[in-house]
Amino acid sequence: MPEAEGRRPRRIALDGPAAAGKTTVGRLLAQRLGMRWLDTGILYRAVTAAALEAGLAPEDEAALMGLLARRPLRVVPRSGSPLDLTVTLGGADMDRALRDPAIDANVSAVARHSALRTALLEPQRAVAREHPVIMLGRDIGTVVLPDADLKLYLDASAEARARRRLRERLARGEATAFAQVLAATVARDGKDSGRAVAPLSIAPTAVVVDTDRCDMAGVVAHLLALVARWPDALTTRGGRAACGLPLPR
Ligand code: DC
Numbered sequence: 001m002p003e004a005e006g007r008r009p010r011r012i013a014l015d016g017p018a019a020a021g022k023t024t025v026g027r028l029l030a031q032r033l034g035m036r037w038l039d040t041g042i043l044y045r046a047v048t049a050a051a052l053e054a055g056l057a058p059e060d061e062a063a064l065m066g067l068l069a070r071r072p073l074r075v076v077p078r079s080g081s082p083l084d085l086t087v088t089l090g091g092a093d094m095d096r097a098l099r100d101p102a103i104d105a106n107v108s109a110v111a112r113h114s115a116l117r118t119a120l121l122e123p124q125r126a127v128a129r130e131h132p133v134i135m136l137g138r139d140i141g142t143v144v145l146p147d148a149d150l151k152l153y154l155d156a157s158a159e160a161r162a163r164r165r166l167r168e169r170l171a172r173g174e175a176t177a178f179a180q181v182l183a184a185t186v187a188r189d190g191k192d193s194g195r196a197v198a199p200l201s202i203a204p205t206a207v208v209v210d211t212d213r214c215d216m217a218g219v220v221a222h223l224l225a226l227v228a229r230w231p232d233a234l235t236t237r238g239g240r241a242a243c244g245l246p247l248p249r
Contacts (some may be wrong), residue, residue: 008033009149009230010132013140016154017200019161019186021216025154026136028220030083033134033227038075038085038127040137040144043120044111046073046087046094048103051110056110064116075123086128091164108188116199138192141203149228150205151238152223160212205238213244
């Protein structure tokens with residue numbers, strides 16, 4: 001059920017590192033606000049899945065651009081849940097297998113290419129032009145929607161994020177050790193922050209929310225409180241607002 005009407009941000013950027021809880025939090029926040037939501041990581045994951053299926057190297061940008069020319073990427077509502085957006089490539093639903101370990105291992109190499117990132121800007125921006133949306137990613141507040149109404153940056157220590165990923169993997173019955181998940185988390189951070197094009201970085205006007213002290217429901221409640229304050233100084237000019245601590249005045 002959407003919250004009571006009022007003046008609301010129409011385009012919310014929700015950025016942050018891998019496993020900061022963006023997907024869970026973004027979905028719940030969108031449901032509470034009655035807004036569409038798009039996890040932009042699935043664009044890069046869908047291209048990676050199609051490339052691996054076609055036997056293309058994730059490092060070969062020209063081949064990936066050829067793939068996108070043959071199979072254009074579209075952002076579409078998920079059937080049966082119109083607030084939830086997904087992607088098709090050449091009309092084919094790419095949802096299955098997007099979270100496979102093979103995609104995890106190759107997606108950073110795909111997301112590094114600058115022409116590919118440029119080609120994926122328009123489908124993302126088109127979504128934001130058409131409907132109120134929460135867009136999740138790494139570069140939404142900095143590159144994709146630099147004029148987003150509200151920019152949120154979810155942060156958490158590498159240890160807290162690795163603990164979350166470990167719980168998810170164990171729940172899926174995968175055998176994994178904490179040290180391995182932590183090492184993979186730190187390696188992904190390095191790749192996402194260190195790349196030349198659209199690196200993970202915090203927009204100057206973003207509100208940085210440290211989530212270490214909260215569970216997902218707590219983070220959602222905290223973000224709803226920030227949305228309710230918009231457009232005040234904190235939510236338009238940026239600052240830090242750790243979850244589990246009182247919001248700064
Ligand atoms: O959030 P995720 O794990 O699904 O992201 C998959 C990859 O895509 C990861 O390497 C970061 C990259 N990505 C990106 O570069 N820009 C985005 N807006 C979203 C994800």
